[in-house]
Amino acid sequence: MTGNLLEPTSVSALSERFTGRLVTRADADYEDVRSVFNAMLTARPQVIAQCADPRDVAAAIEFARANGLEIAVRSGGHSVAGSCLTDGGLVIDTRPMSEVTVDPALSIARVGGGASWGDFDRATQPFGLATTGGRVSTTGVAGLTLGGGSGWIERKFGLSCDNLLSVELVTADGREVTASEEENPELFWALHGGGGNFGVATALTFRLHRLPEFSMALLLWPADEGRAVAGVYRDLLAGAPDEAGGGLLYLTGPPEEFVPEQLVGRLCCGVLVTYVGGEAALREFIAPLLATGPRGQVVTDIGYADLQCMLDDPPGYRNYWSDENLRALPDEALDRFCERAADMVVPSPSQHALLPWGGAVARGADWPGFDRRTTWAVHPLGLWEDPADDDRAIAWARNLRADMRPWAAGDVYLNFIGDEGTDRVIAGYGEQNYGRLARVKAEFDPDNVFHRWHNVLPAR
Known part of the structure; x- marks a missing residue:
């Protein structure tokens, strides 16, 4: 337990000045409201404060x-x-604040702190506009962005945080502040990767980009052909235009129409290519991959928001993720990456992912949550159902990281990992940036009230 046991009268006193809804363990829908994407997280807060506005957050x-x-x-x-x-504490649930307002003339969007990327993308797509979001539609806009914001179209448009124009925040002392290049600029810098260390984001404003055409290819091979495919994919991405994104994935063959029966439910090598442009240009780009003879393939124009929803994994699985970033990807690294895929827990939605950065990501500003020199991310994304598989799944993810260490850049994208210790947190920010973040923390949260994300301790 991380809090004192509350009397019902205490919660009643809060409700008198609270516009939203307060959910406690006595409510019939408590478990539904409490549930999160990772079923391994069983913490039971005493109060879930579903906030309707910033005043609720402050209260x-x-x-x-x-x-x-x-x-x-x-x-x-x-x-x-x-x-x-938090077990025994209070959760500030911002999901009721999910409104998205798009100004197509200025190409900007203002988004409530509880909006998902599905909310965001569905609001911007009718105008032919978008910005980099996550890789599924159910991820929260605020959490992803404040942690950096990697997504499928980052090589063209940069990270989510690269497109951030301002953040409206409630601080630990209940103040409502705005952070932008003009207002609280040091806090604004910290919010580009520093996560939830500085307050509660109640609204974010983004720059949008024209996206009149978008297409994708999903190609599938038997796992034993994966190493040859991986080499073609690596070489293709080395000279790729910024328009191309995606990743190479080992995954379980899904029961979809395009997947041959012999691959359904079995470990496969897949390549997802996203493309800021139409199908014809995409086909020209992926010609070397098509020449290897994928057994299953979908190559099509698609709305960006539709792609995001297509890749949603259902909640309720047990999750363990990690990350190892690389600045080079030699043959020996590819060998180990492909060999370790055999240890995945299958059949499951787990993904053994190799993600390309570069492009606009490499040209972005020096924010605290991302090393622009990183060119590849090795990302074991474990999702499974049976608790009996916990040790095996976690060992697979950790072993993949260990395999990559000879080529590791030393940094880490913190949105991709769980609790891996203080050293990994500092590696994610960089030592110099961590010191600067600690000074911002001391100004806006000197008592370290917000410490549940990868924590930055306030400078003393």
Whole structure:
């Protein structure tokens, strides 16, 4: 337990000045409201404060601090580290604040702190506009962006945080502040990768980009052909235009029409190529991959928001993720990457992923949550159902990281990992950036109220 046991009268006192809804363990839908993407996270808060506006957020913070309750903040609930739950504490649930307002003339969107990328993409797509979001539609806009914001169209448009124009935040002392290049610029810098360490984001404003055409290819081979495919894919991406994104994945063959029966439910090598442009240009780009004879393939024009929804994994699985970033990908690294795929827990939605960065990502500003020199991310994304598989799944992810260490860049994308210790947190920010973040933390959260995300300790 991370808080004092509350009396019902205490919660009633908060409800008198709370516009949204307060959910406690006595409510019939408590477990549904409490549930998050990772079924391994079983923490049970005493109060879930579903906030309707920033004033609710401020009231919830004041109540939690007065009653000695640990605070967690939830938007999409995808944090594999468990930052969106607290056992015995209070969760500030921003999901009711999910409105998305698009100004097509200025190519900007203002988004509530509880919006998902599905909310965002569905609002911008009718205008032929988009910005980089996550890789599924159910991820929260705020959590992903404040942690950096990697997604399928980042090589063309940069990270989510690269497109951030301002953040409206409620701080630990209940103040409503705005962070932008003009207002609280040091806080604005910190929010480009520093995550939920500085307050509760209640609204974010983004730059949008024209996206009149978008296409994708999903290609599938038997796993024993994966190493040859991986070499072709690596060489193709080395000279790829910014328009191309995606990743090479070992995954379980899904029961889809395009998948041959002999691959369904079996370990496969897949390549997803996303393309900011039409199908004809995409086919020309992926010609070397098509020449290897994929057994299953879909190559088509598609709306960006439709692609995001197509890749949604259902909640309720047990999750363990990690990340090892590389600045080069020699043959020996590819050998080990492909060999380790055999240890995946299959059949399951797990993905043994190799993701290309570069392009606009490499040209972005020096934010604290991303090393622009990284060219590849090796990302074991474990999802499975049976608790008996916990040790095997976690060992697979950790062993893949260990395999990659001879070529590791030393940094880490923190949105991709759980609790892997202080050294990994500092590696994610960089030592110099961590010191600067600690000074911002000391100004806006000197008591370290917000510490559930990869924590930055306030400078003393």
